[in-house]
Each structure stands twice: as structure tokens, then as C-alpha cells.
Amino acid sequence: xxxxxxxxxxxxxxxxxxxxxxxxxxxxFFLDGDFAELxxxxxxxxxxxxxxxxxxxxxxxxxxxxxxxxxxxxFVDVANIGGRDRLITYERGRLNWFDLDSVTERxxxxxxxxYNATGVGGIPAVDITRDLNGDGLDDLIVPDxxxxxxxxxxxxxxxxxxxxxxxxxxFLDKIALDDKHSYREVGIxxxxxxxxxxxxxxxxxxxxxxxxxxxxxxxxxEVYRQDxxxxxxxxxxxxxxxxxxxxxxxxxxxxxxxxxxxFSLIFGFRKKTKRRVLHTFQDLNGDGVADLVIHSLEGRSxxxxxxxxxxxxxxPTPDGIVFARDVSMTIRPRGSAGGLQPWGxxxxxxxxxxxxxxxxxxxxxVKTGLIGMSRAMMGKSIAIDLECYRMENGxxxxxxxxxxxxxxDLDIFEKHRVFFxxxxxxxxxxxxxxxxxxxxxxxxLHVFLGVPGPKLFARTPQKVAxxxxxxERNARLVDLNKDNKQDILIHYPSTTDPHRVxxxxxx
Numbered sequence: 001x002x003x004x005x006x007x008x009x010x011x012x013x014x015x016x017x018x019x020x021x022x023x024x025x026x027x028x029f030f031l032d033g034d035f036a037e038l039x040x041x042x043x044x045x046x047x048x049x050x051x052x053x054x055x056x057x058x059x060x061x062x063x064x065x066x067x068x069x070x071x072x073x074x075f076v077d078v079a080n081i082g083g084r085d086r087l088i089t090y091e092r093g094r095l096n097w098f099d100l101d102s103v104t105e106r107x108x109x110x111x112x113x114x115y116n117a118t119g120v121g122g123i124p125a126v127d128i129t130r131d132l133n134g135d136g137l138d139d140l141i142v143p144d145x146x147x148x149x150x151x152x153x154x155x156x157x158x159x160x161x162x163x164x165x166x167x168x169x170x171f172l173d174k175i176a177l178d179d180k181h182s183y184r185e186v187g188i189x190x191x192x193x194x195x196x197x198x199x200x201x202x203x204x205x206x207x208x209x210x211x212x213x214x215x216x217x218x219x220x221x222e223v224y225r226q227d228x229x230x231x232x233x234x235x236x237x238x239x240x241x242x243x244x245x246x247x248x249x250x251x252x253x254x255x256x257x258x259x260x261x262x263f264s265l266i267f268g269f270r271k272k273t274k275r276r277v278l279h280t281f282q283d284l285n286g287d288g289v290a291d292l293v294i295h296s297l298e299g300r301s302x303x304x305x306x307x308x309x310x311x312x313x314x315x316p317t318p319d320g321i322v323f324a325r326d327v328s329m330t331i332r333p334r335g336s337a338g339g340l341q342p343w344g345x346x347x348x349x350x351x352x353x354x355x356x357x358x359x360x361x362x363x364x365x366v367k368t369g370l371i372g373m374s375r376a377m378m379g380k381s382i383a384i385d386l387e388c389y390r391m392e393n394g395x396x397x398x399x400x401x402x403x404x405x406x407x408x409d410l411d412i413f414e415k416h417r418v419f420f421x422x423x424x425x426x427x428x429x430x431x432x433x434x435x436x437x438x439x440x441x442x443x444x445l446h447v448f449l450g451v452p453g454p455k456l457f458a459r460t461p462q463k464v465a466x467x468x469x470x471x472e473r474n475a476r477l478v479d480l481n482k483d484n485k486q487d488i489l490i491h492y493p494s495t496t497d498p499h500r501v502x503x504x505x506x507x
Contacts, residue, residue, distance in 0.1 A: 008429040008449075010464055010488070010504035015054055015061040017499045021045045022122030025491050025501055027478045028078040028085030030100055031055060036480045037064065038501060039087050041076055041123045049073065049123065051087070051098065067103045074117055075190070079129040079138040081108075082157025088129065090115065095128075095140065109151050111162045113144040116187035124190040132202070133230040134211050143188055143196035145172060150213070152230055163234050165224050167217040169196065170247065176254040183255070195251040203281040203290035205239075207316045216248035216278055223320070242325045243312055245276040245294050252277060253297065274298040279309065282350055284329070284359050285394045289314040292323045307333050307346075307363075331396050333363045333387050334403070349425055353456050355432035358391040360456065362436075364423055382420045383407050386436075388456045401454040408441050422468055426477040426486035428506045437488070439468040439475070445488075445504075466490065466502060480505055 017023060020042035027036045030053060038054040038061070053065035072091040079088050079097070086097040089105055093112045096105040118124075132139040133152055140159060142149040146168040151159040172184040179186070188196060201214040210226040215236075222236035246252070253275055260270065279295040292312040299305030313328040314321040346365045353360040365385045388402040408419050422439035429435065433450025436457045440446045445468070446461035467490075469475050474491040481487070485506035492500040 008462070009507055010428075011507055012466065013056075013061060013503040013505065015501045015503065017052065017054070017501055018042065019045075019494075019498050021047075023491070023493060023499045024076060024123055024125050025489065026076065026078050026087070026125055027480065027489065028087070030085050030087065031064065032084050034482065036478070039076075039078070040499075040501075041069065043122055047071075053100065065100060065103070069123070070105070073123055074115055075124050075126040077126055077128050079140070081138065081153065090126070090128075090142075095142070109140065109159050109162055111140075111142050111149045111151070113142050113149065114187045116189050118189050118191070126190060126193055127197075132211070132213070133226050133232070135230050141197070141200065143193060145169060145184060145187070148196075148200060150232060152232070160231065163232070165213060165232065165234070165236070166199070166215040167222065169199070170218065171252060171255050174255040177257055195249065198249045198251060201281050203321070205290075205320050207289070207321070214281065239320055241292065241312075241323050243292065243294065243323060245278050248278045250277050250279070250295060250297070270300050272298065272300050280350070281314075282359065283314075284311055284350075284391070285313055286358055287313075289316050289321060291328070309333075309361075329395060331361060331389055332398075333365070334385075334400065351425070351434065353388070353425075353434045354390065354450060354452060355434075358394070360391055361389040361396070362425065363387040363389075382418060384421055384423065386423070390454050390456055392454075402456050404457075406438055406440075408439075417470055419468070420472045422472045422475045424475065424477055424488070427484075428477075428486050428488075430483065430485040430506070437477075439472070442468050444468075464504065466504060467492070 015038060017040045022043045024041040026039045028039060030037045030039065035056045040052040040054065042050045042052065044050065049069035049071060051065065051067050051069050052063060054061050055064040073089045075090050077088040078085055081097060088108065089096045089098060094110050095108040097108050099106050128140055128142050129138045130141060131137060132141060132150065137153040139153050140151040144164065147164040147166040149162040150165055151162040153159050169183065173182050175182055186192060199215060202211045203214055204210060205212045205214065205223050206225060212226050213224040213232055215222045220238045220240045222238055224232045224236055226232055256273065256275065275297045277295050279293040281290040281292055283289060284291045291314050294310045296308040296310065297305045309331040310327045311329040312323040314323050349362040350359055352358060353362065366382060384406040386404050386406065387400040389396045390401040406421050408421055419442060424437040425434050427434055428447065429449060431450065435450050436448040438446045443465065445464040445466050447464060448457040448461045450456060451458050469490050469492060476489055477486040478489045479487065480503065487506055488504040490502045
């Protein structure tokens with residue numbers, strides 16, 4: 001680990017990306033240089049679609065490309081293909097990559113999924129690229145209603161023919177909350193794609209040093225083993241566990257409350273319910289074998305439920321991994337979790353926060369009780385609790401090792417906006433420890449540097465003067481210059497003025 005850095009700064013850059021009805025901003029090393037470019041996908045007010053590439057040159061950001069996009073493009077992503085970042089576009093029946101040299105789209109793989117564009121009229125970024133087989137190359141995973149299309153990248157930059165793995169989604173004919181359409185009719189869109197992808201699990205089930213793909217199917221698990229060539233078997237093997245849980249994925253809770261009174265559901269004037277869902281497979285005790293984590297949610301309201309994470313340690317056997325029937329370790333966050341986490345009011349990070357090789361946990365919970373909701377409606381401010389659990393000697397303490405409350409200033413005179421604090425986790429000073437970044441209020445970002453020891457983050461933040469976005473999802477960490485430090489991208493959409501992007505480059 002590098003020595004801790006107590007002083008750092010951000011170089012601040014602003015890029016005006018033009019007027020548009022909708023814009024999606026991505027980053028990548030598209031031109032194969034040492035500094036990343038911005039790819040801005042726009043839909044103009046006249047419905048024309050454009051791709052703009054902005055690059056850093058001579059101390060400022062300049063336009064490198066302005067090209068039209070076809071109306072058939074439904075969503076975009078970025079993948080490193082053959083050692084170079086490429087913009088990926090999806091249209092019905094096919095994934096393409098955009099060739100900046102010839103300014104044309106080139107076919108990548110043929111694949112059809114039940115993707116439904118939403119009514120916002122944009123071309124969103126949908127994350128369909130990740131390294132599935134651990135060879136350092138981006139692979140493709142495209143969710144569908146009845147499984148997942150998988151295409152792995154080969155050493156020459158080509159992809160295998162897509163194969164469909166995994167069972168159908170179990171809730172296709174269910175209706176969520178007060179929606180009028182079934183999950184099948186809603187289909188895959190920028191909001192539900194996270195739900196679909198949460199059903200994909202990875203672990204080295206046969207302990208051969210290669211990650212396998214694992215899915216839950218009604219009452220058993222299906223495993224698609226990875227071979228020595230980095231491909232996955234098209235035929236599943238099955239195994240069961242003697243550990244009770246209701247279903248796979250916290251999103252399933254959305255289908256439990258159909259027909260209930262929304263007022264009672266939100267404020268808790270209803271009977272208490274309890275739900276146990278499969279959360280993840282992850283090696284939490286550091287023995288090189290995946291453990292099974294069950295998430296228990298209990299409460300009367302949708303937005304205020306007590307969480308408990310039960311860890312069942314895995315043990316390797318000649319036939320695969322066997323998980324302990326009894327709970328091996330329990331984590332009890334004090335905060336009240338949102339029922340649709342991690343895409344609702346709560347989220348969690350299972351990561352090595354301090355660089356000591358052990359998995360720590362950070363929980364983020366929005367205050368959704370009566371006081372919290374009153375604060376949001378009247379004071380235009382969302383309050384958040386953060387809890388950290390630092391693993392020591394293969395176990396977690398009974399109580400959190402560090403807690404902090406984020407209480408942005410109230411603004412009873414604000415009529416149009418509610419301040420939802422940005423919360424990001426990444427290494428911005430390059431010391432190997434993750435740092436906590438929090439939008440304290442509309443004009444200031446607080447950076448709590450990672451520190452050794454149980455507290456994990458410094459008590460006193462370094463303050464950065466920068467405007468926060470209206471939507472916290474428009475702030476994210478990116479890699480702009482390959483310096484082992486995370487940078488920050490903030491997108492400011494506008495319906496009246498040109499869109500802007502602010503880049504905070506760590507140095």
C-alpha cells in the first residue's frame with residue numbers, strides 16, 4: 001500500500017456539451033491516448049440523434065467528432081475491445097460498435113432482448129459489459145426475460161456467438177406495487193435492468209481457479225462451469241442448500257405488496273412482514289471459498305425495514321461447495337433499510353475499504369420515517385445514515401465500527417428541488433484506501449479520506465467547492481488519466497440552457 005496522502009487537490013474542468021432534449025455522457029479512451037474522452041449521446045429537440053466526442057487537448061476540452069446516430073439505437077455502453085475502448089450501441093437484434101475512424105457502426109454480435117425504451121426519450125447507458133471469466137477482457141451479458149445472453153471476448157478482440165444461460169425471471173407475470181402492467185409487459189428498461197442483472201451470481205464452485213456462473217431457479221441453483229478456454233458450459237449442473245430463503249434478489253419485495261393501501265405501506269400502518277432473500281456469494285472470511293449471504297428484511301412499511309445479513313461459510317468438497325446450515329456470522333445494521341434496496345432508499349458496499357485484504361461493509365440508509373419524510377417534503381433535504389463494519393481476524397463486530405449522519409441544511413424556501421446527497425466511494429488520492437465522498441449541500445462536496453484503523457474514514461473532511469447535480473445519479477467516479485486515482489464526473493442536464501459536464505481530476 002502507498003503511504004497515506006493527507007493533502008490532495010482536484011483540477012476542475014468544465015465542458016459545455018450543447019443544447020439537447022436528452023444527453024447521456026460516457027467516458028473512455030476512445031482515441032487510444034493517455035487521457036480519456038467524453039462520449040455524449042444526444043437527442044435534439046427535433047429528434048435528431050448525435051454522437052459528440054470531446055477530448056482534452058492544449059489545456060482545454062475540444063470537440064473531436066460530431067456524427068449522426070441512427071434512430072434504431074436504443075441504448076449504449078462502453079467496452080474495451082482488442083485493447084481499445086469502443087462505444088457499444090444496441091438496436092433490435094444486434095449489438096454494434098462505433099468505429100470513430102470511419103464514423104460508422106460495425107456489427108459486433110447478433111442478439112435480441114425484450115428491451116423497452118422508457119418515455120423520457122433518451123438513449124440511456126445500460127451496463128452490459130463486464131469481465132465474466134477473469135481473463136481481463138470485457139465480455140457481454142445481455143439480460144432477457146428467459147435468461148441471459150453471454151458472449152465472451154477472445155484474445156483477438158472478437159466475441160463468441162452468444163449463448164443463453166440461466167432460468168426465466170420468476171416474476172414475469174407478477175405486478176409490482178400499484179403498477180398496472182405485469183413485469184413481463186414492463187420488460188427490460190434502464191430502471192429494471194439492474195433487477196435482472198442482480199440474478200446473476202459468480203463463484204468458483206468447483207474450486208478449479210475459474211469463476212462459474214450461478215443462478216437460483218425456484219428451489220435449486222444452476223451452475224454453468226467455466227472451462228480452460230474461458231467459455232461457459234451451455235448445460236447447467238444443479239445443487240441445493242439446506243438454508244431457507246424466500247427468493248433471489250431484494251427486488252422481489254416489490255411484488256409482495258400488490259393491492260395494498262399505499263398510505264399504510266409507506267407509513268407502516270399494516271402488519272409486519274418478513275422476507276429472506278439471497279443477497280450474494282462472496283468470500284467474506286478470506287479462505288478463498290465463496291460464502292452465501294442471506295438478507296433478511298422485516299418491518300411494517302416499505303421504506304423502513306430492519307435488515308440482517310446472515311453469512312453461511314462455504315467449505316470445498318470434491319463435488320463443489322457446501323454451505324454451513326447454521327449461520328456462521330451475522331451483521332445487524334442499526335439503520336432502517338428501504339425495501340427495494342439497493343436501487344431504492346438503501347445501498348451497501350461489500351469491499352475492502354482500507355486495503356488490508358479483508359472485506360469491509362458500508363451501509364447507506366435514507367431516513368424514511370415520518371421525520372425523515374417531513375424533512376424532505378418541507379425542508380427539501382434528504383437525511384442519510386452511514387454505517388461501517390470493518391472486518392478484523394475474519395469476523396465483524398457486533399456494533400458498527402464507524403457511524404456518521406449526513407444532515408444537509410434545510411431550505412424551506414426551495415420550491416422545486418429536494419437535495420439528495422451524493423455518496424461515492426473510491427480512492428481519489430491513490431493510497432490504496434477507499435475514500436468517502438459526500439455532497440454536503442448544493443455547492444460543496446466533502447471528501448473523507450480513508451485512514452488505517454477501525455474508523456476507516458477521517459473525521460474531518462476536505463471540502464471541494466463544486467455544484468451538486470439535481471439528480472445524485474449524475475455524479476460518478478471515472479478514470480480519466482490512468483494515474484491510479486479516481487476522478488469525478490458531474491453532469492448538469494438542462495431543459496433551457498446548454499448541458500454541462502464538470503470534471504474533477506485528482507492530482
